[in-house]
Amino acid sequence: MQVKETQNDGLKRGYTITVTAAELDDKVVGKLKEAQPEVEMKGFRKGKVPMAMMRKQFGPRLMGEAMQEAIDGALNEHMTTSGDRPAAQPEMKMANEDWKEGDDVVVNVSYEKLPDVPETDLSKVKLERMVVKADDSAVEEALKNLAESPQAVAYEAKDAAAENNDQVVIDFVGKIDGEAFEGGAGDDYPLVLGSNSFIPGFEDQLVGTKAGEEKAVTVSFPAEYQAAHLAGKEAVFDVTVKEVRAANAPEIDDELAKKFGAEDLDALKGQIRERLEAEYNGASRAIAKRKLLDELDTLVSFDLPESLVEAEANQIAHQLWHEENPDVQGHDHPEINPTDEHKTLAQRRVKLGLLLADIGQNAEVKVSDQEMTQAIMNQARQYPGQERQFFEFVQQNAQFRQQLQAPMFEDKVVDHIFEKATVTEKTVTKEELQTAVEALESED
The missing domain is CATH 1.10.3120.10 (Trigger factor, C-terminal domain)
Known part of the structure; x- marks a missing residue:
């Protein structure tokens, strides 16, 4: 087996790998001998099939395996010896595409190797890092936001039309092309308008509704929606507003x-x-x-x-x-x-x-x-x-x-x-x- 360099330009490398016909034949014979004890053929006892018959039966397939193993082995040995690490899978092409049994196998291999990265003195890297302390005003602002969040707010029924931050209790059925779809229905669902917990555009269309009102809400599922069968589809939701509730923020105290x-x-x-x-x-x-x-x-x-x-x-x-x-x-x-x-x-x-x-x-x-x-x-x-x-x-x-x-x-x-x-x-x-x-x- 021979490995000859054909290109050495920057990070680009090229080699010709030659596996002689004799080397291939030795590999094929070795594989046949290894398999012989377990081979059975009509007219012969297990393990007693003549090598010539085995070669005729299995030789072509084993030749392909031997070629691949020989080339891979030569390439791996070259990488180990040279220390090259290919940036991508090496490109391999038969040089003698008209190859027939009895010929040497010649393969052209080319790749770009990963560069040798120079050692870096990290102590020379100088950086400035910003530090921010949470002051009392930031803490108070966050407390106020918590008090106004759905987890903390108590909701009380109101007769007026729904506004952002109000909670509406709804029944809904979603349909695509007039057909209801799985997971698109709910009863007595408490939805806070402006929470963005439903499909974009859904909550906006319920602003201004009142208890007892029915409304058809038309929205499109996002193109990246996790349910692939709904992604990008337009849907119409038949919504019944059963109750409108106003938010009542609690006191900021130990109970909160x-x-x-x-x-x-x-x-x-x-x-x-x-x-x-x-x-x-x-x-x-x-x-x-x-x-x-x-x-x-x-x-x-x-x-x-x-x-x-x-x-x-x-x-x-x-x-x-x-x-x-x-x-x-x-x-x-x-x-x-x-x-x-x-x-x-x-x-x-x-x-x-x-x-x-x-x-x-x-x-x-x-x-x-x-x-x-x-x-x-x-x-x-x-x-x-x-x-x-x-x-x-x-x-x-x-x-x-x-x-x-x-x-x-x-x-x-x-x-x-x-x-x-x-x-x-x-x-x-x-x-x-x-x-x-x-x-x-x-x-x-």
Whole structure:
């Protein structure tokens, strides 16, 4: 077996792998001898079938297996020896397409290898991280919102027309093309108008209704609706308003605190302060992460595999096109070509992805089985009543598991870099933090 280099240009590599006819024949014979003790044929006892007859019967199929094993083995041995890590599946093509038994097998192999990422001195990374403390006014505002929430508010019947934040008690039956559909009906359902708990547009059409009124509510299910048979469909709901109730917010006191599982009002305020500061910290981390990625993008430079950049640019262009054309669900659309802007963004993503992967590998960063299980359970909660099917889907879909794991791994690597970098804290107001968040979102 011979491996001859035919291309060495940047990250591009090309090789010719030659497996001689004698090597192939030895592999076929070896496979036949291995199988011989268990082979039975008419006229021969088990294990006594002549090699010539076995070769005639099984030789062609075993030849194909031997060829594949020999080529795969040669390629794997080359990767181990060279240390190359292909950026994508190597392209393999028979050089002698008119091959016949007795000929050598010659295969051309080409791929782009992943680059050697230069070592980065993370201590040279300097970042500023915003810190926001939850002040009393923020806690009081959150308390007021809790007191006005559906969980806390008591509702009292009223004769006037329904307004936003009122609760209406309704019976409803949903129909598509005049036919009622499963899961589209309910009786005595308490719906708070403005809560956005029903399909977009449904609650708006009940504003102004009164007790005893019947109304046909026409809405369209979102294109991304979890029930595929309803997604994008127009439905008409026959609604009977049985009662209209006005919201009556409770006093902000210990009794309110107990409704939310706190011992008293002071304990509830403490919980609110912790939650607010956790939200502030999350926003602050997102801003610091973007600054970190910008810093790394400037700090480190290395060659990028063209195939990965091209694939990423195509994906970006495709995703943005569908966001601009939400009515097109499938792939029946004009050809989408990436722009220079898409390619620049793709280069950044590929570069940072390879860099973070290298830093994480060197630091032995791993996503534990427990963390993966928790992530899967969190995802499953988005499909109430279908959790079992979701778990089965995840178990059978390695690509989806990788999609779940990738952002978790990235966040752990980012946290590792934060620990190594020089990070200074700057105390700011929540308004300043919000402005920074809005600026970050406008860049996306």
